[in-house]
Amino acid sequence: MSDPSPKDPAPAEDAESEPRPGRVRKPIGWSTIIIAALVAVSAALVWRRDGTDGVLDILTHDLSLFGGILPRVLAGCLLGAFISEILPHEKVSRSLGPQSGLKGLLIGTAFGAILPGGPFTAYPVASALLAVGADFGATIAMVVSWTLIGYGRAVAWEIPIMGTDFTLWRIVISLPLPVLAGGLGRFVYVRLYPKRDSDEEAN
Amino acid sequence: MSAALLIDILLWGSVFGVGLIAFRRGPPVFKASLREGSMDFINTVPRIALGVIGSGYIAAIIPQEVITGWLGPDSGWLGVATAVVAGAATPGGPVIGFSIGTVALKSGGGVPQVVAYVVAWALFAFQRVILWEIPFMPARFVWFRCAVSVPFPFVAAAIAMVIGKP
Numbered sequence: 521m522s523d524p525s526p527k528d529p530a531p532a533e534d535a536e537s538e539p540r541p542g543r544v545r546k547p548i549g550w551s552t553i554i555i556a557a558l559v560a561v562s563a564a565l566v567w568r569r570d571g572t573d574g575v576l577d578i579l580t581h582d583l584s585l586f587g588g589i590l591p592r593v594l595a596g597c598l599l600g601a602f603i604s605e606i607l608p609h610e611k612v613s614r615s616l617g618p619q620s621g622l623k624g625l626l627i628g629t630a631f632g633a634i635l636p637g638g639p640f641t642a643y644p645v646a647s648a649l650l651a652v653g654a655d656f657g658a659t660i661a662m663v664v665s666w667t668l669i670g671y672g673r674a675v676a677w678e679i680p681i682m683g684t685d686f687t688l689w690r691i692v693i694s695l696p697l698p699v700l701a702g703g704l705g706r707f708v709y710v711r712l713y714p715k716r717d718s719d720e721e722a723n
Numbered sequence: 724m725s726a727a728l729l730i731d732i733l734l735w736g737s738v739f740g741v742g743l744i745a746f747r748r749g750p751p752v753f754k755a756s757l758r759e760g761s762m763d764f765i766n767t768v769p770r771i772a773l774g775v776i777g778s779g780y781i782a783a784i785i786p787q788e789v790i791t792g793w794l795g796p797d798s799g800w801l802g803v804a805t806a807v808v809a810g811a812a813t814p815g816g817p818v819i820g821f822s823i824g825t826v827a828l829k830s831g832g833g834v835p836q837v838v839a840y841v842v843a844w845a846l847f848a849f850q851r852v853i854l855w856e857i858p859f860m861p862a863r864f865v866w867f868r869c870a871v872s873v874p875f876p877f878v879a880a881a882i883a884m885v886i887g888k889p
Contacts, residue, residue, distance in 0.1 A: 527772035552770055555853050559777030565784045578779040586775040594764050595734045600859075601760030602741035606754055636733035639851060644763065650864060660868050663856075664875075667845045672730055677817035680827050682841075682870055690838055693882045697842075697875050705871040 592640045599637075600644030604652050613653030618706070620658060624683035625702040632665030632698065638673065642666040657706025665698035730874040767858050774854030781850065782814040803880045807811040810843025810876065813850075835880040843876040 567575045616624045635642055646663050650656075667673075669691050678687045746753040763859070813820050824841045847869045856865045 552773065555770075555773060555777065559773065560782055562777070562780035562784050566780050569784075574783075575780075578783060578830060579776065580778040582779040586772060590768070592731070593767060594760075596736050596859075597763040597767065598757070598760035598827045599734070599738050599741060600755040601763060602738070602745045605756035605759075606741060606744045606748065636737055637730060639855035639859075641734060641737075643856055648731075649724060650861065656864060656867060659864065660871060663868060664846065664872065668842065673817055673845075676730060677840075678735060678821055680817065681821035686828070690841060690879075693879050693886070697878065700878065701872055701875055704874070705868065708871060709867070712832070722821065 576634075589640065592637065596637060596640035596642075596644045599641055600648040603645055606646035607648075607652050609652045612649065616649065616654035616658040618655040618657070618710070620655070622699070622703075624658045625661045625699045625706075628654070628661035628702060629665040629669075629698040632662035632667075633663075633669050633671070635666055635670060636672060642670075655706065656709045657702045659702075660705040661698045661702030664701045668694040668697055732791065735852055770858040771854070774850075774858070775834060778814065778816075778850055782819065783829075787799050802836040803839045803877060805872075806840040806880075807843040807876045809841045810845075811849055813844050813848055835883040838883040839876040839880040842879040846872040846875060 563575060566578065570577075600715065615627055620627070632642070634644060642663065646659050646666075649662065652661050652664075674687055674691065678690075682690075742753065744749060744756075745756050809823075810820075813823060820841070824837050824844075827840065828837050852865060856868075
Protein backbone atom coordinates (compact mmCIF):
# COMPACT_ATOMS: atom_id res chain seq x y z
CA MET A 521 0.00 0.00 0.00
CA SER A 522 2.86 2.36 0.72
CA ASP A 523 4.43 1.60 -2.63
CA PRO A 524 3.25 4.20 -5.12
CA SER A 525 5.30 2.88 -8.02
CA PRO A 526 2.80 1.89 -10.69
CA LYS A 527 5.28 0.17 -12.96
CA ASP A 528 5.95 -3.25 -11.42
CA PRO A 529 2.82 -5.39 -11.19
CA ALA A 530 4.41 -8.78 -11.78
CA PRO A 531 8.03 -8.65 -12.82
CA ALA A 532 9.06 -12.20 -13.59
CA GLU A 533 5.96 -14.27 -14.05
CA ASP A 534 4.14 -12.55 -16.88
CA ALA A 535 6.85 -13.05 -19.44
CA GLU A 536 4.38 -13.91 -22.19
CA SER A 537 2.23 -10.85 -21.79
CA GLU A 538 3.20 -7.62 -23.45
CA PRO A 539 4.94 -5.00 -21.34
CA ARG A 540 2.33 -2.75 -19.81
CA PRO A 541 2.81 0.97 -20.25
CA GLY A 542 2.80 2.48 -16.79
CA ARG A 543 -0.34 4.23 -15.72
CA VAL A 544 1.28 6.96 -13.74
CA ARG A 545 -0.99 8.14 -10.98
CA LYS A 546 0.03 10.25 -8.05
CA PRO A 547 -1.70 9.26 -4.79
CA ILE A 548 -2.26 12.88 -3.76
CA GLY A 549 -2.11 15.61 -6.37
CA TRP A 550 -3.10 19.23 -6.31
CA SER A 551 -6.62 18.29 -7.45
CA THR A 552 -7.13 16.21 -4.31
CA ILE A 553 -5.86 19.04 -2.13
CA ILE A 554 -8.22 21.56 -3.76
CA ILE A 555 -11.18 19.20 -3.33
CA ALA A 556 -10.26 18.57 0.32
CA ALA A 557 -10.13 22.32 0.96
CA LEU A 558 -13.47 22.82 -0.82
CA VAL A 559 -15.08 20.07 1.25
CA ALA A 560 -13.67 21.44 4.51
CA VAL A 561 -14.99 24.94 3.76
CA SER A 562 -18.40 23.58 2.74
CA ALA A 563 -18.65 21.40 5.83
CA ALA A 564 -17.76 24.39 8.02
CA LEU A 565 -20.48 26.47 6.34
CA VAL A 566 -23.02 23.66 6.83
CA TRP A 567 -21.98 23.44 10.47
CA ARG A 568 -22.48 27.19 10.96
CA ARG A 569 -25.89 27.06 9.31
CA ASP A 570 -27.29 23.73 10.57
CA GLY A 571 -25.13 22.85 13.56
CA THR A 572 -23.60 19.45 14.36
CA ASP A 573 -26.82 17.60 13.48
CA GLY A 574 -26.76 19.00 9.94
CA VAL A 575 -23.16 17.89 9.50
CA LEU A 576 -23.88 14.39 10.84
CA ASP A 577 -27.02 13.98 8.68
CA ILE A 578 -25.04 14.59 5.51
CA LEU A 579 -22.18 12.41 6.76
CA THR A 580 -24.37 9.36 7.45
CA HIS A 581 -26.21 9.75 4.15
CA ASP A 582 -22.99 10.02 2.17
CA LEU A 583 -21.33 7.18 4.06
CA SER A 584 -24.13 4.81 3.08
CA LEU A 585 -23.87 6.08 -0.51
CA PHE A 586 -20.13 5.42 -0.38
CA GLY A 587 -20.70 1.89 0.93
CA GLY A 588 -23.04 1.19 -1.96
CA ILE A 589 -20.61 2.54 -4.53
CA LEU A 590 -17.49 0.70 -3.30
CA PRO A 591 -18.20 -2.72 -4.90
CA ARG A 592 -18.85 -0.98 -8.23
CA VAL A 593 -15.59 0.92 -7.99
CA LEU A 594 -13.83 -2.41 -7.47
CA ALA A 595 -15.66 -3.88 -10.47
CA GLY A 596 -14.67 -0.88 -12.57
CA CYS A 597 -11.01 -1.14 -11.59
CA LEU A 598 -10.93 -4.87 -12.34
CA LEU A 599 -12.68 -4.32 -15.67
CA GLY A 600 -10.11 -1.67 -16.61
CA ALA A 601 -7.20 -3.90 -15.60
CA PHE A 602 -8.50 -6.98 -17.44
CA ILE A 603 -9.32 -5.00 -20.57
CA SER A 604 -5.89 -3.41 -20.70
CA GLU A 605 -4.39 -6.88 -20.25
CA ILE A 606 -6.38 -8.76 -22.89
CA LEU A 607 -6.55 -6.10 -25.61
CA PRO A 608 -3.71 -6.55 -28.07
CA HIS A 609 -1.78 -3.29 -27.96
CA GLU A 610 -0.86 -3.07 -31.65
CA LYS A 611 -4.44 -3.68 -32.65
CA VAL A 612 -5.71 -1.00 -30.28
CA SER A 613 -3.23 1.57 -31.49
CA ARG A 614 -4.13 0.70 -35.07
CA SER A 615 -7.91 0.89 -34.61
CA LEU A 616 -8.05 3.63 -31.94
CA GLY A 617 -4.68 5.37 -32.34
CA PRO A 618 -3.82 8.74 -33.89
CA GLN A 619 -3.97 7.29 -37.42
CA SER A 620 -7.31 5.52 -36.99
CA GLY A 621 -9.32 8.26 -38.70
CA LEU A 622 -13.10 8.46 -38.57
CA LYS A 623 -13.33 4.73 -38.02
CA GLY A 624 -11.43 5.01 -34.74
CA LEU A 625 -13.76 7.75 -33.55
CA LEU A 626 -16.77 5.63 -34.48
CA ILE A 627 -15.36 2.60 -32.65
CA GLY A 628 -14.72 4.77 -29.58
CA THR A 629 -18.27 6.10 -29.78
CA ALA A 630 -19.79 2.63 -30.09
CA PHE A 631 -17.67 1.35 -27.23
CA GLY A 632 -18.73 4.21 -24.96
CA ALA A 633 -22.39 3.70 -25.84
CA ILE A 634 -22.43 -0.01 -24.94
CA LEU A 635 -20.20 0.16 -21.86
CA PRO A 636 -22.18 -0.96 -18.79
CA GLY A 637 -22.03 0.78 -15.43
CA GLY A 638 -21.41 4.33 -14.29
CA PRO A 639 -18.36 6.55 -13.88
CA PHE A 640 -16.74 3.79 -11.84
CA THR A 641 -16.55 1.77 -15.07
CA ALA A 642 -16.17 4.36 -17.78
CA TYR A 643 -13.12 6.18 -16.44
CA PRO A 644 -10.99 3.15 -15.50
CA VAL A 645 -11.73 1.61 -18.90
CA ALA A 646 -10.95 4.89 -20.71
CA SER A 647 -7.72 5.12 -18.76
CA ALA A 648 -6.87 1.55 -19.77
CA LEU A 649 -7.52 2.37 -23.44
CA LEU A 650 -5.17 5.36 -23.24
CA ALA A 651 -2.53 3.12 -21.66
CA VAL A 652 -2.70 0.52 -24.44
CA GLY A 653 -2.42 2.93 -27.36
CA ALA A 654 -5.70 4.72 -28.00
CA ASP A 655 -5.16 8.40 -28.74
CA PHE A 656 -6.84 11.35 -27.04
CA GLY A 657 -9.36 11.72 -29.90
CA ALA A 658 -10.75 8.18 -29.73
CA THR A 659 -10.75 8.22 -25.92
CA ILE A 660 -12.61 11.54 -25.89
CA ALA A 661 -15.16 10.06 -28.30
CA MET A 662 -15.58 7.12 -25.91
CA VAL A 663 -15.98 9.22 -22.75
CA VAL A 664 -18.34 11.72 -24.41
CA SER A 665 -20.36 8.90 -25.94
CA TRP A 666 -20.65 7.17 -22.58
CA THR A 667 -21.80 10.35 -20.90
CA LEU A 668 -24.22 11.52 -23.64
CA ILE A 669 -25.60 8.43 -25.38
CA GLY A 670 -24.71 5.60 -22.98
CA TYR A 671 -27.79 3.82 -21.75
CA GLY A 672 -26.67 3.41 -18.13
CA ARG A 673 -27.41 6.88 -16.84
CA ALA A 674 -30.36 7.37 -19.21
CA VAL A 675 -32.15 4.24 -17.97
CA ALA A 676 -31.33 4.65 -14.30
CA TRP A 677 -31.84 8.41 -13.89
CA GLU A 678 -32.79 10.48 -16.91
CA ILE A 679 -35.91 8.56 -18.05
CA PRO A 680 -37.42 8.33 -14.53
CA ILE A 681 -36.78 12.01 -13.80
CA MET A 682 -37.05 13.82 -17.12
CA GLY A 683 -39.36 11.45 -18.96
CA THR A 684 -38.87 9.15 -21.94
CA ASP A 685 -39.74 11.71 -24.63
CA PHE A 686 -37.23 14.30 -23.53
CA THR A 687 -34.52 11.68 -22.92
CA LEU A 688 -34.82 9.97 -26.30
CA TRP A 689 -35.00 13.31 -28.07
CA ARG A 690 -31.94 14.57 -26.18
CA ILE A 691 -30.05 11.39 -27.08
CA VAL A 692 -30.92 11.79 -30.77
CA ILE A 693 -29.60 15.36 -30.67
CA SER A 694 -26.44 14.10 -28.96
CA LEU A 695 -25.71 11.33 -31.50
CA PRO A 696 -23.20 13.31 -33.61
CA LEU A 697 -21.45 14.92 -30.65
CA PRO A 698 -18.99 12.17 -29.59
CA VAL A 699 -17.48 11.90 -33.08
CA LEU A 700 -17.32 15.70 -33.38
CA ALA A 701 -15.72 16.05 -29.94
CA GLY A 702 -13.21 13.29 -30.68
CA GLY A 703 -12.42 14.84 -34.05
CA LEU A 704 -11.94 18.27 -32.51
CA GLY A 705 -9.79 16.72 -29.77
CA ARG A 706 -7.58 15.00 -32.31
CA PHE A 707 -7.36 18.14 -34.44
CA VAL A 708 -6.28 20.28 -31.47
CA TYR A 709 -4.00 17.62 -29.95
CA VAL A 710 -1.93 17.15 -33.08
CA ARG A 711 -1.35 20.90 -33.24
CA LEU A 712 -0.61 21.27 -29.53
CA TYR A 713 1.72 18.30 -29.17
CA PRO A 714 3.19 17.49 -32.59
CA LYS A 715 6.24 15.77 -31.06
CA ARG A 716 4.37 13.46 -28.72
CA ASP A 717 2.27 12.32 -31.62
CA SER A 718 5.27 11.22 -33.65
CA ASP A 719 6.65 9.48 -30.55
CA GLU A 720 3.56 7.37 -30.40
CA GLU A 721 3.89 6.41 -34.02
CA ALA A 722 7.54 5.50 -33.57
CA ASN A 723 6.95 2.43 -31.45
CA MET B 724 -34.10 -0.18 -7.83
CA SER B 725 -34.30 -2.81 -10.54
CA ALA B 726 -32.35 -0.60 -12.95
CA ALA B 727 -29.48 -0.42 -10.46
CA LEU B 728 -29.59 -4.19 -10.04
CA LEU B 729 -29.56 -4.68 -13.80
CA ILE B 730 -26.55 -2.39 -14.11
CA ASP B 731 -24.74 -4.30 -11.35
CA ILE B 732 -25.44 -7.60 -13.09
CA LEU B 733 -24.18 -6.24 -16.42
CA LEU B 734 -21.14 -4.75 -14.74
CA TRP B 735 -20.07 -7.85 -12.84
CA GLY B 736 -21.00 -9.99 -15.83
CA SER B 737 -18.56 -7.97 -17.93
CA VAL B 738 -15.90 -8.28 -15.24
CA PHE B 739 -16.29 -12.07 -15.21
CA GLY B 740 -16.34 -12.15 -19.01
CA VAL B 741 -13.08 -10.28 -19.48
CA GLY B 742 -11.63 -12.03 -16.41
CA LEU B 743 -12.35 -15.37 -18.04
CA ILE B 744 -10.62 -14.27 -21.24
CA ALA B 745 -7.63 -13.12 -19.21
CA PHE B 746 -7.61 -16.42 -17.30
CA ARG B 747 -7.55 -18.40 -20.53
CA ARG B 748 -4.44 -16.46 -21.54
CA GLY B 749 -2.83 -18.11 -18.52
CA PRO B 750 -3.01 -17.71 -14.74
CA PRO B 751 0.00 -15.30 -14.61
CA VAL B 752 -1.81 -12.85 -16.91
CA PHE B 753 -4.93 -13.23 -14.80
CA LYS B 754 -3.06 -12.76 -11.54
CA ALA B 755 -1.15 -9.73 -12.82
CA SER B 756 -4.28 -7.93 -13.92
CA LEU B 757 -6.10 -8.91 -10.74
CA ARG B 758 -3.28 -7.34 -8.76
CA GLU B 759 -3.22 -4.27 -11.00
CA GLY B 760 -6.98 -3.80 -10.62
CA SER B 761 -6.84 -4.19 -6.86
CA MET B 762 -4.00 -1.69 -6.59
CA ASP B 763 -6.00 0.78 -8.69
CA PHE B 764 -8.92 0.23 -6.35
CA ILE B 765 -6.84 0.78 -3.21
CA ASN B 766 -5.24 3.90 -4.66
CA THR B 767 -8.56 5.32 -5.82
CA VAL B 768 -10.71 4.65 -2.76
CA PRO B 769 -9.38 7.51 -0.59
CA ARG B 770 -10.11 10.03 -3.34
CA ILE B 771 -13.54 8.56 -4.05
CA ALA B 772 -14.26 8.66 -0.31
CA LEU B 773 -13.30 12.31 -0.17
CA GLY B 774 -15.45 13.08 -3.20
CA VAL B 775 -18.56 11.10 -2.24
CA ILE B 776 -18.56 12.05 1.42
CA GLY B 777 -17.57 15.62 0.69
CA SER B 778 -19.97 16.21 -2.19
CA GLY B 779 -22.94 16.25 0.18
CA TYR B 780 -21.50 19.31 1.88
CA ILE B 781 -20.71 21.07 -1.38
CA ALA B 782 -24.25 20.40 -2.64
CA ALA B 783 -25.72 21.63 0.64
CA ILE B 784 -24.21 25.10 0.35
CA ILE B 785 -25.14 25.79 -3.29
CA PRO B 786 -28.86 26.72 -3.33
CA GLN B 787 -30.66 25.02 -6.22
CA GLU B 788 -32.96 28.01 -6.78
CA VAL B 789 -29.94 29.97 -7.95
CA ILE B 790 -29.28 27.46 -10.71
CA THR B 791 -32.94 27.15 -11.73
CA GLY B 792 -33.17 30.94 -11.83
CA TRP B 793 -30.33 31.10 -14.32
CA LEU B 794 -32.12 28.74 -16.69
CA GLY B 795 -35.20 31.00 -16.67
CA PRO B 796 -37.64 31.45 -19.55
CA ASP B 797 -36.00 31.28 -22.93
CA SER B 798 -33.53 34.01 -23.63
CA GLY B 799 -31.74 32.97 -26.81
CA TRP B 800 -28.02 32.38 -26.88
CA LEU B 801 -27.41 34.28 -23.67
CA GLY B 802 -29.75 31.82 -21.97
CA VAL B 803 -27.86 28.94 -23.56
CA ALA B 804 -24.57 30.35 -22.31
CA THR B 805 -25.87 30.74 -18.76
CA ALA B 806 -27.32 27.22 -18.97
CA VAL B 807 -23.88 25.91 -19.87
CA VAL B 808 -22.32 27.68 -16.88
CA ALA B 809 -25.13 26.40 -14.65
CA GLY B 810 -24.63 22.83 -15.91
CA ALA B 811 -20.92 22.97 -15.14
CA ALA B 812 -21.60 24.48 -11.69
CA THR B 813 -24.34 22.05 -10.62
CA PRO B 814 -23.20 20.03 -7.63
CA GLY B 815 -24.44 16.58 -6.68
CA GLY B 816 -25.30 13.47 -8.64
CA PRO B 817 -27.67 12.70 -11.53
CA VAL B 818 -30.78 13.15 -9.38
CA ILE B 819 -29.98 16.80 -8.75
CA GLY B 820 -28.86 17.54 -12.32
CA PHE B 821 -31.92 16.00 -13.98
CA SER B 822 -34.31 17.36 -11.34
CA ILE B 823 -33.09 20.89 -11.97
CA GLY B 824 -33.53 20.28 -15.71
CA THR B 825 -37.11 19.10 -15.12
CA VAL B 826 -37.92 22.05 -12.87
CA ALA B 827 -36.51 24.45 -15.44
CA LEU B 828 -38.53 22.80 -18.21
CA LYS B 829 -41.74 22.92 -16.17
CA SER B 830 -41.21 26.49 -15.02
CA GLY B 831 -41.01 27.78 -18.58
CA GLY B 832 -37.36 27.41 -19.47
CA GLY B 833 -36.62 27.20 -23.18
CA VAL B 834 -36.08 23.69 -24.54
CA PRO B 835 -32.72 24.47 -26.21
CA GLN B 836 -31.54 26.03 -22.93
CA VAL B 837 -32.54 22.93 -20.96
CA VAL B 838 -30.84 20.70 -23.52
CA ALA B 839 -27.71 22.83 -23.25
CA TYR B 840 -27.95 22.55 -19.48
CA VAL B 841 -28.30 18.75 -19.44
CA VAL B 842 -25.56 18.26 -22.04
CA ALA B 843 -23.17 20.66 -20.26
CA TRP B 844 -23.89 18.92 -16.98
CA ALA B 845 -23.22 15.52 -18.56
CA LEU B 846 -20.02 16.70 -20.22
CA PHE B 847 -18.31 18.70 -17.49
CA ALA B 848 -20.19 19.09 -14.21
CA PHE B 849 -17.30 20.14 -11.98
CA GLN B 850 -18.18 17.71 -9.24
CA ARG B 851 -18.11 14.62 -11.48
CA VAL B 852 -14.87 15.79 -13.03
CA ILE B 853 -13.12 16.18 -9.68
CA LEU B 854 -14.82 13.24 -7.99
CA TRP B 855 -14.61 10.59 -10.71
CA GLU B 856 -12.66 11.59 -13.75
CA ILE B 857 -9.49 13.01 -12.20
CA PRO B 858 -8.99 10.12 -9.74
CA PHE B 859 -9.12 7.58 -12.58
CA MET B 860 -7.57 9.34 -15.54
CA PRO B 861 -4.42 11.34 -16.27
CA ALA B 862 -5.22 14.94 -15.26
CA ARG B 863 -3.78 16.24 -18.55
CA PHE B 864 -6.35 14.19 -20.48
CA VAL B 865 -9.21 15.35 -18.24
CA TRP B 866 -8.53 19.07 -18.69
CA PHE B 867 -7.98 18.59 -22.40
CA ARG B 868 -11.25 16.69 -22.76
CA CYS B 869 -13.19 19.32 -20.82
CA ALA B 870 -11.73 22.15 -22.89
CA VAL B 871 -12.55 20.34 -26.13
CA SER B 872 -16.11 19.65 -24.89
CA VAL B 873 -17.00 23.30 -24.29
CA PRO B 874 -18.54 23.99 -27.75
CA PHE B 875 -20.84 20.97 -27.71
CA PRO B 876 -23.66 22.10 -25.41
CA PHE B 877 -24.00 25.03 -27.83
CA VAL B 878 -24.05 22.63 -30.78
CA ALA B 879 -26.74 20.58 -29.04
CA ALA B 880 -28.79 23.73 -28.38
CA ALA B 881 -28.43 24.74 -32.03
CA ILE B 882 -29.65 21.32 -33.18
CA ALA B 883 -32.55 21.58 -30.71
CA MET B 884 -33.47 24.99 -32.15
CA VAL B 885 -33.45 23.58 -35.67
CA ILE B 886 -35.39 20.34 -35.11
CA GLY B 887 -37.80 21.71 -32.53
CA LYS B 888 -39.39 20.29 -29.41
CA PRO B 889 -39.61 16.62 -28.46
